[in-house]
Amino acid sequence: MILINQIIKYSLHFLASILLLISCTPQNNSSPTILVGAAASLESVLTEIDQLYPDNIEYTFASSGILQQQIEQGANIDLFISASSRQMDALEEKNLLMPQTRTNLLTNQIVLITAIDNPITISDFNQLNTDNVNLISMGEPNSVPAGQYGKEILDNLNLFESLQSQSKLLFANNVRATLTHVETGNADVGIVYLTDAQSSNQVRIIATGDSHLHSPIIYPVAITQNSQNLAQAQKYLEFLKTEEIENIFTRYGFGVNNG
Numbered sequence: 001m002i003l004i005n006q007i008i009k010y011s012l013h014f015l016a017s018i019l020l021l022i023s024c025t026p027q028n029n030s031s032p033t034i035l036v037g038a039a040a041s042l043e044s045v046l047t048e049i050d051q052l053y054p055d056n057i058e059y060t061f062a063s064s065g066i067l068q069q070q071i072e073q074g075a076n077i078d079l080f081i082s083a084s085s086r087q088m089d090a091l092e093e094k095n096l097l098m099p100q101t102r103t104n105l106l107t108n109q110i111v112l113i114t115a116i117d118n119p120i121t122i123s124d125f126n127q128l129n130t131d132n133v134n135l136i137s138m139g140e141p142n143s144v145p146a147g148q149y150g151k152e153i154l155d156n157l158n159l160f161e162s163l164q165s166q167s168k169l170l171f172a173n174n175v176r177a178t179l180t181h182v183e184t185g186n187a188d189v190g191i192v193y194l195t196d197a198q199s200s201n202q203v204r205i206i207a208t209g210d211s212h213l214h215s216p217i218i219y220p221v222a223i224t225q226n227s228q229n230l231a232q233a234q235k236y237l238e239f240l241k242t243e244e245i246e247n248i249f250t251r252y253g254f255g256v257n258n259g
Helices: 002-024 040-050 064-072 085-093 145-156 160-165 175-183 194-198 230-240 243-251
Strands: 034-039 057-062 079-081 103-107 110-115 136-139 169-172 189-193 203-208 218-223
Touching: 034 040, 034 064, 034 230, 040 057, 040 175, 040 194, 040 243, 057 064, 064 079, 064 085, 079 230, 085 145, 085 218, 110 145, 110 175, 110 194, 136 145, 136 175, 145 160, 145 175, 145 189, 169 175, 175 189, 175 194, 175 203, 189 194, 194 203, 218 230
Parallel strands: 034 057, 034 079, 136 169, 136 189
Antiparallel strands: 079 218, 103 218, 110 189, 110 203
């Protein structure tokens, strides 16, 4: 009996020593999760790209203007991908971007769309101010870059004020909402990015906006000053610029900007 008690005693001491050793051994923790704030028009492509990235990423998709405001208010967004230089410029002016991390990632185009089964016959932006069109959906120009570019086109065609005075404009809080307005028939036509139009089998493209009628459509990316995971954010940014990922962006209709 004494022998058994001694065996149990030594076994318990041995087990306690093993547990203490384990608790004191540095653990190989997984990489910290970084938060990427990205323009709504990037949701589909980044969701696919996420399947190829080995580390933990969380995303928040919204209009670039809303994401800009969140960063200004201290949101823990590590990496910001805007659909316009305007929002990135505003953050840079306030010193809210990590120096030397900003780069131009992608380009896009603006198109005019309608529902796939809509018999509307217009084929140009110039024809929006006709009786054939009752409601045009577009992003809110002050916060949604697609709306900003759309307004520039309409302004340069001397159409915006006329369409607005006739209550023909339906403003959405992001470009994906504009796409939904057209898909569901809540708007006759919509002004969206080429990539959004290509992502849906419920719409067709009526016209492509002349690039001379709007400012260049650039998607800049940068690490924010709010980031607590600089190394991981830099790693993800470099990943987005690899050839494999650039090919995915191209398949979705984006242009890859190497400038």
